[in-house]
Amino acid sequence: MSFAVERGERVAIVGPNGAGKTTLLLLMAALKEPSAGNVLIDGEKISPKSGSAVRHKIGILFQDPDDQIFMPTVEEDIAFGPTNLNLDSNEIDRRIKEAIIATGLQGYEKRAPHHLSIGEKKRVAIAGVLSMRPKTMLLDEPTSGLDPKGKEDIMKILDGVGETMVLVTHDVDLALDFSDRTILLKRRVIFDGSPLKLFENESLIESAGLVQPKVTKIVTILKEKGLLDSGDRPKSIDELRLLLRNR
Amino acid sequence: MKHENIDEFASGSPLLKIDPRTKLVALIVFLIVAAFAVDREATLCLGAVSIILAAVSKIPVKHIIRNLLFALPFIIAVSLGALIVGDIIIAIFVSIRIAASVLTAVIFASTTPVFEQIRALQYFRVPTVITSMLLFTYRFIFVFIDELERMKLARVSRSMNMQGGTLLSRRVFKTIGQTLGMLFIRVNERAKRVFFSLRARGYTGKAVTRRRLAFGIADISYAIFMSISIFIIMSIQLGVIL
Numbered sequence: 001m002s003f004a005v006e007r008g009e010r011v012a013i014v015g016p017n018g019a020g021k022t023t024l025l026l027l028m029a030a031l032k033e034p035s036a037g038n039v040l041i042d043g044e045k046i047s048p049k050s051g052s053a054v055r056h057k058i059g060i061l062f063q064d065p066d067d068q069i070f071m072p073t074v075e076e077d078i079a080f081g082p083t084n085l086n087l088d089s090n091e092i093d094r095r096i097k098e099a100i101i102a103t104g105l106q107g108y109e110k111r112a113p114h115h116l117s118i119g120e121k122k123r124v125a126i127a128g129v130l131s132m133r134p135k136t137m138l139l140d141e142p143t144s145g146l147d148p149k150g151k152e153d154i155m156k157i158l159d160g161v162g163e164t165m166v167l168v169t170h171d172v173d174l175a176l177d178f179s180d181r182t183i184l185l186k187r188r189v190i191f192d193g194s195p196l197k198l199f200e201n202e203s204l205i206e207s208a209g210l211v212q213p214k215v216t217k218i219v220t221i222l223k224e225k226g227l228l229d230s231g232d233r234p235k236s237i238d239e240l241r242l243l244l245r246n247r
Numbered sequence: 248m249k250h251e252n253i254d255e256f257a258s259g260s261p262l263l264k265i266d267p268r269t270k271l272v273a274l275i276v277f278l279i280v281a282a283f284a285v286d287r288e289a290t291l292c293l294g295a296v297s298i299i300l301a302a303v304s305k306i307p308v309k310h311i312i313r314n315l316l317f318a319l320p321f322i323i324a325v326s327l328g329a330l331i332v333g334d335i336i337i338a339i340f341v342s343i344r345i346a347a348s349v350l351t352a353v354i355f356a357s358t359t360p361v362f363e364q365i366r367a368l369q370y371f372r373v374p375t376v377i378t379s380m381l382l383f384t385y386r387f388i389f390v391f392i393d394e395l396e397r398m399k400l401a402r403v404s405r406s407m408n409m410q411g412g413t414l415l416s417r418r419v420f421k422t423i424g425q426t427l428g429m430l431f432i433r434v435n436e437r438a439k440r441v442f443f444s445l446r447a448r449g450y451t452g453k454a455v456t457r458r459r460l461a462f463g464i465a466d467i468s469y470a471i472f473m474s475i476s477i478f479i480i481m482s483i484q485l486g487v488i489l
Contacts, residue, residue, distance in 0.1 A: 031443045052449050060447045066390050067440040068448075072362045079457050084449030092457065114389055128448065 001189045002037075005136070005166060012167045012179035012195065016209035019185045021168040022063070025138050028166065029060040041136075052085055059134030063141040065121035066114075074116075074124050075100075075109040081132040092131075099127035103157055119150035123157065130161055137162035141169050172199060173213040177236040184208055196233050215240055256306045262358035264465040267367035273473040274355045280477050281348045289483040290340045290347075296476045297347040297354070304354050311353060318349040361385045366460060375453055387441070394433050398426055 001024075005011050015021050026032040027039055030046040038045050046054050062068045071077035078099050082092045100106055103123040108116070113124050122142070129137065142158060143151040155178065158165070169175055175182055176195045184191035184198060186208050191198050199205060199216045212220075215237055222228040227244070234240040262270070281293050301311055322345045330338040356364070362382070369378050402422070482488045 026443060029443075029447055031446055048446070055447070055449045058447075060444075062440065062444050062447075064440065066387075067437065068444040070386055070441075070445065072360060072386075076457070080450075080455075081448035083455045083457055084451070089457065114386070132448065 001185075003183060003189060003192055005164060007135075007164055009181055010165050010167070010179045012169060012175035012182045013185055014169060014172060014175045014182060014198075014208075014210065015185035016170060019208075020187055021170075021185055022140055024185065025060065025140050025166070025168050029058050029138055030054045031060070055081070055085060055132060055134070057135050058138060059129040059132050059136070060138040061125055061129050061140060061142055063144055065118070065125040068125040068128060069113040069121060072112060073109065074105060074111050074113055074127075077113055077124055078127045078131045081128060085132065095131040095133065099130040102130055102161060103127040104153075118145050119147075119153065122146065122150070122154055126154070126157055126161070134162075136164040136166065139165060139167045141171070142167070143169075143171065143174060170210065172205070172210055173215065173236075176213045176215065184210075196235065256304075256310060256357045258360075260304050260306060260358040261465075262300075262304045262354070262469075263360075264463070265358075265469045266460055266462050266466045267359050267363040268370055268460060269462065269466040269469055270355050270359055271364070271367045271371070273469065274351060276477060277351050277473065278348055280480055281344055281351075284344070284480050284484045285340075286484045287336075287340055289480045290343050292476070292480045292483060293347040294343045296473075296480070297350040300354050301350060304358050306354065306357050310357065311350065314353040314357075315346065315349055318345065322346060322349075369453075370460065379452070383441075387437070390437070391430070391434060394437075395426075395430055398429060402426070 013021055013024065023032065027034050030039065030048055030050050033047055040046070041054065041057050069077050071080050075096060078096045079092050082095050087095070100109065103126050105120075105123055105127055108120065108124070113121060116124065126142075137158070139158065143154055146154060151174075155174070165178075167175065167178055176199055179195050181193065182191070182195040182198050183189055184204070190208060191201075191204060199213050202212055205212055215234060219228060219232065219234060219240065223230060223232070227247075232243055234243050277293075277296070284290060284293055322342050325345060326338040326342045329341040359367075362385070365378050365382050365385070368381070369375070479488070
């Protein structure tokens with residue numbers, strides 16, 4: 001497979017279980033060596049041997065925060081990455097403060113991460129990545145295991161943090177809402193383009209073992225009933241609600 | 248799932264202020280002295296020092312007793328041995344020596360956050376592979392307990408319970424074996440993921456922290472107290488005093 005992610009893009013990589021989404025993310029984060037081919041960042045080849053240079057560029061949020069949170073307190077965990085990057089103490093303090101504010105973790109600084117709820121752990125994990133100030137954020141199923149409110153909160157946090165973001169998920173609703181470009185993966189790239197275009201193609205989606213997003217299904221029904229125009233293409237329930245309200 | 252906080256009593260103890268390196272050195276010297284101080288008066292002094300430390304540490308008595316109970320089978324076994332080769336008085340004093348040693352170790356462990364203990368070990372050049380293993384064990388023990396608990400629930404939910412069976416029962420033995428095998432696989436998978444996530448945040452094999460270890464007045468006071476105590480115990484043992 002071959003594809004490029006441009007600066008400032010929001011790309012969702014979707015595919016069924018076992019499609020290779022997480023492996024692809026590990027390759028992109030220079031945590032795994034590709035058996036063939038190359039991964040390039042800013043035109044430079046990267047690999048697990050690239051060292052700390054690549055860590056400034058790429059941050060990865062893992063699916064299970066328990067895999068990611070390591071230190072005995074929230075504050076120390078957020079400082080873990082910048083400390084490994086040998087940044088000076090003032091800079092680390094500044095980054096911790098910023099990450100705590102961005103993730104709404106004020107008051108959690110001295111708490112032990114392994115005693116937090118899953119939603120709180122996710123926020124700690126995000127703060128840990130943010131403190132490294134990566135130019136590109138790779139997100140592996142960031143909302144898995146969260147209740148609807150927790151999911152919304154996490155996506156709100158992520159919405160305001162990254163310049164370039166690559167999301168890996170099999171949550172088609174999330175992919176449609178989040179991305180401006182979607183890649184459908186099933187061991188190889190079988191679609192690369194607009195999320196609306198992908199999710200409106202029911203046969204392609206089904207052939208990849210996925211289902212259409214709820215909002216796409218509702219829009220189809222509303223169009224059949226004549227309640228929406230053929231050009232109306234909302235990406236989320238909120239957009240659909242706004243569209244219907246304005247009619 | 249809720250778990251016990253290993254560092255629960257560390258934060259409220261006055262002994263937390265003492266540098267973990269000072270405490271570790273004092274503990275090791277105390278244990279060595281306890282191994283050699285067989286004199287009865289010296290043994291009583293050992294007991295007294297450990298009780299003073301326990302009182303200063305402000306650790307709840309219940310917590311101390313619960314931890315001492317773990318050492319009880321060992322104390323009983325050694326005391327029985329002493330009883331066989333000696334008499335009841337020897338057995339009692341042997342028990343006091345072991346209890347004092349365990350109590351001092353419990354105080355060290357309870358008043359020093361695990362991460363600080365590991366940093367002290369790192370300072371004394373304990374191989375990274377050992378300190379890393381301790382660190383990972385500390386961090387992931389609850390995660391593994393959760394995994395084991397989930398596996399147990401899955402087993403029970405499918406009507407598999409081991410009530411009425413013994414370890415010698417083939418069914419129970421097989422189930423335990425399968426559970427351990429499955430746990431090993433899951434732990435191995437998690438270890439890979441943890442390794443990737445650590446690498447992603449710049450980890451190169453040594454856990455670094457921003458907290459600076461530093462000696463202060465509390466360390467000097469503690470070192471003086473322990474030195475005087477050990478000096479008195481050794482003087483008694485060597486017959487210099489009493």
